Amino acid sequence: xxxxxxxxxxxxxxxxxxxxxxxxxxxxxxxxxxxxxxxxxxxxxxxxxxxxxxxxxxxxxxxxxxxxxxxxxxxxxxxxxxxxxxxxxxxxxxxxxxxxxxxxxxxxxxxxxxxxxxxxxxxxxxxxxxxxxxxxxxxxxxxxxxxxxxxxxxxxxxxxxxxxxxxxxxxxxxxxxxxxxxxxxxxxxxxxxxxxxxxxxxxxxxxxxxxxxxxxxxxxxxxxxxxxxxxxxxxxxxxxxxxxxxxxxxxxxxxxxxxxxxxxxxxxxxxxxxxxxxxxxxxxxxxxxxxxxxxxxxxxxxxxxxxxxxxxxxxxxxxxxxxxxxxxxxxxxxxxxxxxxxxxxxxxxxxxxxxxxxxxxxxxxxxxxxxxxxxxxxxxxxxxxxxxxxxxxxxxxxxxxxxxxxxxxxxxxxxxxxxxxxxxxxxxxxxxxxxxxxxxxxxxxxxxxxxxxxxxxxxxxxxxxxxxxxxxxxxxxxxxxxxxxxxxxxxxxxxxxxxxxxxxxxxxxxxxxxxxxxxxxxxxxxxxxxxxxxxxxxxxxxxxxxxxxxxx
Ligand code: G4P
Numbered sequence: 001x002x003x004x005x006x007x008x009x010x011x012x013x014x015x016x017x018x019x020x021x022x023x024x025x026x027x028x029x030x031x032x033x034x035x036x037x038x039x040x041x042x043x044x045x046x047x048x049x050x051x052x053x054x055x056x057x058x059x060x061x062x063x064x065x066x067x068x069x070x071x072x073x074x075x076x077x078x079x080x081x082x083x084x085x086x087x088x089x090x091x092x093x094x095x096x097x098x099x100x101x102x103x104x105x106x107x108x109x110x111x112x113x114x115x116x117x118x119x120x121x122x123x124x125x126x127x128x129x130x131x132x133x134x135x136x137x138x139x140x141x142x143x144x145x146x147x148x149x150x151x152x153x154x155x156x157x158x159x160x161x162x163x164x165x166x167x168x169x170x171x172x173x174x175x176x177x178x179x180x181x182x183x184x185x186x187x188x189x190x191x192x193x194x195x196x197x198x199x200x201x202x203x204x205x206x207x208x209x210x211x212x213x214x215x216x217x218x219x220x221x222x223x224x225x226x227x228x229x230x231x232x233x234x235x236x237x238x239x240x241x242x243x244x245x246x247x248x249x250x251x252x253x254x255x256x257x258x259x260x261x262x263x264x265x266x267x268x269x270x271x272x273x274x275x276x277x278x279x280x281x282x283x284x285x286x287x288x289x290x291x292x293x294x295x296x297x298x299x300x301x302x303x304x305x306x307x308x309x310x311x312x313x314x315x316x317x318x319x320x321x322x323x324x325x326x327x328x329x330x331x332x333x334x335x336x337x338x339x340x341x342x343x344x345x346x347x348x349x350x351x352x353x354x355x356x357x358x359x360x361x362x363x364x365x366x367x368x369x370x371x372x373x374x375x376x377x378x379x380x381x382x383x384x385x386x387x388x389x390x391x392x393x394x395x396x397x398x399x400x401x402x403x404x405x406x407x408x409x410x411x412x413x414x415x416x417x418x419x420x421x422x423x424x425x426x427x428x429x430x431x432x433x434x435x436x437x438x439x440x441x442x443x444x445x446x447x448x449x450x451x452x453x454x455x456x457x458x459x460x461x462x463x464x465x466x467x468x469x470x471x472x473x474x475x476x477x478x479x480x481x482x483x484x485x486x487x488x489x490x491x492x493x494x495x496x497x498x499x500x501x502x503x504x505x506x507x508x509x510x511x512x513x514x515x516x517x518x519x520x521x522x523x524x525x526x527x528x529x530x531x532x533x534x535x536x537x538x539x540x541x542x543x544x545x546x547x548x549x550x551x552x
Contacts, residue, residue, distance in 0.1 A: 022312060025342055025378060029309050032380035033294050034104040034337075036121055038149075039131035040139035044161040047277040048131055049094070049105065054280075055287055056096030056103060092320070092335060093366045093382045101291050104382055115141070115459045116411060117320065119148045120393065120441060123408050124319040124337035124382060127155040127294045129286070130270070131277070134160050134167025134194065138180040146181045151546070152407060153267030155295055158185060159286055164212075164276045166195035170248075174272065184269045186256050188289065189282065190248055191274040192241050199238040201274050201282055202226070202245055204252065205259065205289075209237065212281055265295055297380030300339045302396070304403035307340050309379035314341035314349065317405040318395045321387070321440040323470075332440065333364075333384040334391040339405065343377040349397040351390060352404055360385050392439040409546035410514065412489040413444055413457025416522065417464060417481035426477040433475030437467055438515065446489065446512035446520055455512055455522065456481070457489055486510075486522040487529065490541035499538040507532075518545060 039045040094105045106125055108118040122128065128149055132142065149156055160173060167173070170191050177185045192199040192209070200212040209224045226234055229249055235242040263269035271293065275282020297309040300317075307315055320335040336343075343349075348357040364371045364384040377383045385391075394408045421430050434454060438445040443463045446455040458464065464481050471477045491514070494500050500519065504511050510522045521541060523529040533541060 018312070021342075022310070025312070026310055028102075028342075028378040029297050029380060031100060032102050032104065032297055032378065033127070033291060034106065034125050034297060034380045034382065035127045035129060035290075035294060036106040036108050036118075036125045037129045037131060038108060038118065038122070038142075038145045040133070040136070040141040043131045043133040043136070043139070043142075044277045045108075045131050048129070048159065048161065048283065049107070051277055051280050051283040052103075052105065052287055053094060053096060055284060056098045092322070092384070095365055095381075098287065099291065103291075104380065106382060114462075115144065116413075116441065118145065119411055120319045120408060122148050122154065123152070124317075124335070125154065126296070126298050126380070127157070129157050129159055129290065132158060132160050132173070132177070134162045134173065134274075135165050137168055137173055137176045143180060146183070148411075150182055150267070151409070151544070155264050155267050155293075156183065156270040157264075157286070157290055157293070158270050158272040159277075159282075160191075160272060160274045161277050163191050163194050163198050163201075163274050163282070164279055170194075170274065177270070177272070181270075183267070184263075185272050186259055186269055187252060187274075188259060188271045189273045189275075189285065190245070190252065192238050192245050197241070198276075199241055201285075202249065203285060204249070209234075210282065210285065211237065212276075212279070261293055264293060297339075301406045302403040303406065304401070307403075307405075309340050311340040313399040313401070314343050315339045315396065315398045315401070315403075315405075316343065317397075317408070318385075318391050318393060319408060321391055321393060323440055332387045332389070332391075334387045334395075336383055336385055336397065338377050338379050338381045338383065340379050341399075342379075343381070343383060345373075345375045350400050352396045352398060352402055353392065354390060358390065362386055389436065393441045407546065409544045410444055410491075411545075412543040414459050415461065415464075416455055416457050416484040416486040416489075418484055419454040419456050420480045420482055422478040422480050426475075429475040430471060430477035430479060433471045433477050434467070434479075437470060442466055442470075444489070444514065446514055446522070448512045455484060455486075484522075485524065487525045488523050488543055489514075490521045490523055490529065490543065491545050492519045492521055492539050492541060494539045496538040499536060503532075503536055503539060514545065516545075 037045050037049055092107050094107065096103050106121050108121050130142065130146065132138065158177060174185055174187065188205050189201040189203045191201055198212050200210045202209050207226055209226055211224065224233070224237060229246045234245070238245065259271060260269060264271060271289070273282055273286045273289070275286065277283060299306050299308045316336045316338040318334045318336050321332055323332040343363065345363055346359050346361055348359045350357050362373050363377065365374045365377065365381070366384070371384070374383065394404070396404045419434060421427050434445060437443065444457040446457060447453070448455060456464070456467065468479060468481070471479055492500060504519065507521060510524065512520050512522060514520050521532070523532070529541060
């Protein structure tokens with residue numbers, strides 16, 4: 001029989017166990033960095049990823065990481081596209097250890113038609129590294145991706161790549177970044193010349209010079225300390241470029257305050273590094289500085305409250321779903337970001353939207369390209385859950401609490417087409433198929449009443465091929481698409497509901513509902529949108545379903 005003493009002992013043990021678990025969780029969180037590398041295609045994202053994985057020991061040889069770019073294929077060659085996409089899915093999350101830290105690098109599709117996938121992945125990271133091609137500067141995708149980062153104040157580190165090529169002037173590049181990306185930047189390293197005469201970088205934070213050597217596979221950086229830039233050693237090292245460096249550094253030091261990490265963490269200031277990913281140059285210092293500066297897993301806002309990563313109870317949300325296109329294997333993988341606590345294999349968790357509990361016997365993580373089953377995952381981690389159709393993008397799992405994580409907006413598609421049923425006998429299958437595919441995030445579905453007309457919106461043409469193919473092969477439904485020349489989808493908000501009712505009545509032809517039953521106006525042109533804004537000043541038109549910086 002238990003006496004008072006053993007009760008006390010028992011509860012003491014329990015308190016101890018809870019305390020130890022909390023400490024272990026705290027330690028695990030403190031050693032995690034979850035981020036993505038973003039860039040306009042061809043700036044060097046794949047090359048940089050590979051070099052980071054080499055440092056992390058996740059791969060042994062250069063060339064092991066295949067570009068997840070979908071190489072140009074005829075749109076009809078859908079299987080080939082999916083095969084290539086399959087490669088990028090296998091590497092959706094790359095986990096490696098470096099200097100005692102666990103780095104979770106989330107991969108993002110390179111092809112612009114899958115940009116929406118990338119936007120959603122950005123909701124699951126705590127920071128990003130933005131790669132810029134020194135000869136191209138800021139490009140279209142750079143702008144868009146940064147807009148998404150700015151919406152959430154995601155901390156950004158900039159890596160200006162390809163310094164071995166004749167790129168633009170470094171000061172001009174900094175100006176361009178500030179002007180076009182709506183963020184302050186501050187160089188933490190500085191290039192010594194560029195192109196054929198590129199000599200290396202001067203690290204402003206520790207006053208050392210890394211001398212450039214063109215080496216593609218090995219890591220060899222000669223690092224020289226320069227306590228005083230007037231030291232003649234500098235002239236011996238970089239010859240005629242020494243004087244320019246002295247002048248540049250003097251200018252930089254007079255213009256910039258000492259680097260303020262707080263501002264970086266608030267997403268207001270982006271530190272800039274220069275290097276050449278292909279030559280493995282400047283990559284190690286980027287990784288070292290990234291690990292020092294970048295945030296550990298951060299809190300998340302939910303519909304009920306702010307959720308802290310250190311909370312004992314597990315919670316997380318699905319930001320990406322990938323279907324197996326092999327019809328014999330209908331399973332899908334839902335990618336879930338753990339937001340708080342510890343996720344455990346085989347434990348029941350609450351699926352908030354369905355109000356049901358499920359357990360997951362085979363959660364996976366991704367070490368380089370190999371999938372491994374895991375028993376536990378901590379806040380900050382991304383895990384893959386096999387799913388038979390229960391998940392939608394944005395779904396939340398908890399230990400019982402009713403809340404949904406915020407911050408997974410829809411963005412206005414670029415291309416709109418109406419879905420036309422080609423086989424009236426299969427309308428049920430078509431209905432189910434298009435709902436499931438859009439829940440996976442392949443495209444956005446807008447419904448127009450009366451008539452239940454389905455307008456499908458995407459970022460690129462490829463998705464229409466994907467949808468047509470999958471509807472036919474997975475659901476047995478046949479469809480066609482009719483082009484619609486809409487300019488943008490605009491989510492409407494207002495404090496004057498009567499004005500919205502009036503607008504809906506007059507603009508019925510262009511009014512649709514999104515998946516969450518929000519009112520969306522499909523603007524025929526930029527000109528017409530401006531007109532409506534003038535005619536209806538009480539209504540606000542937004543290009544995303546969440547509204548912050550990215551106001552239309
Ligand atoms: P992405 O994922 O951002 O699309 O770019 P990726 O790394 O595939 O790089 C695009 C091209 O730029 C590749 O050349 C790559 O070798 C090259 N590159 C990357 N970093 C550097 C660099 O620091 N300097 C120079 N000069 N080039 C760089 P490619 O010819 O398209 O492919 P590959 O045949 O070299 O693989």
